[in-house]
Amino acid sequence: MALLCHHDHVLWLVNMTSAGERQHYALVLVKHFCEHLPATMTVGLLYDIGCQLEHSCHKWKLLDDGILSRLKFGISVFHAYGHQWPCQLVYHPCKCVGFGLSDGEGCEQLWSSLKILIPTLQISGVSIDLLLL
Numbered sequence: 553m554a555l556l557c558h559h560d561h562v563l564w565l566v567n568m569t570s571a572g573e574r575q576h577y578a579l580v581l582v583k584h585f586c587e588h589l590p591a592t593m594t595v596g597l598l599y600d601i602g603c604q605l606e607h608s609c610h611k612w613k614l615l616d617d618g619i620l621s622r623l624k625f626g627i628s629v630f631h632a633y634g635h636q637w638p639c640q641l642v643y644h645p646c647k648c649v650g651f652g653l654s655d656g657e658g659c660e661q662l663w664s665s666l667k668i669l670i671p672t673l674q675i676s677g678v679s680i681d682l683l684l685l
Contacts, residue, residue, distance in 0.1 A: 600658030628656025
């Protein structure tokens with residue numbers, strides 16, 4: 553998982569050790585990032601499931617109030633259209649103050665450029681290996 557700046561430059565990477573996008577990877581990146589910023593700076597966070605991440609943070613107190621009060625959650629543009637109407641209105645980056653024309657798709661572009669580094673048969677089982685031979 554990666555944390556990119558507004559200009560789509562990589563700030564930090566996290567090695568995912570379990571299958572699927574887990575919220576704790578995003579939380580670790582956000583917490584680490586906020587430790588390097590002034591305490592008064594507001595952070596706009598575009599994430600595929602930003603609405604769920606914000607809800608989890610408030611419900612389960614996953615981030616300190618000092619960090620959570622500084623975050624403005626949004627959903628990357630591509631994923632915003634797949635969510636229900638209230639999420640589109642509240643979390644769409646073009647409809648939220650402060651995000652400007654950011655689309656939040658920098659990570660998708662990063663993974664697309666790095667896909668040649670990922671072995672094709674990395675998670676294949678024996679049955680898939682036999683089919684490919």
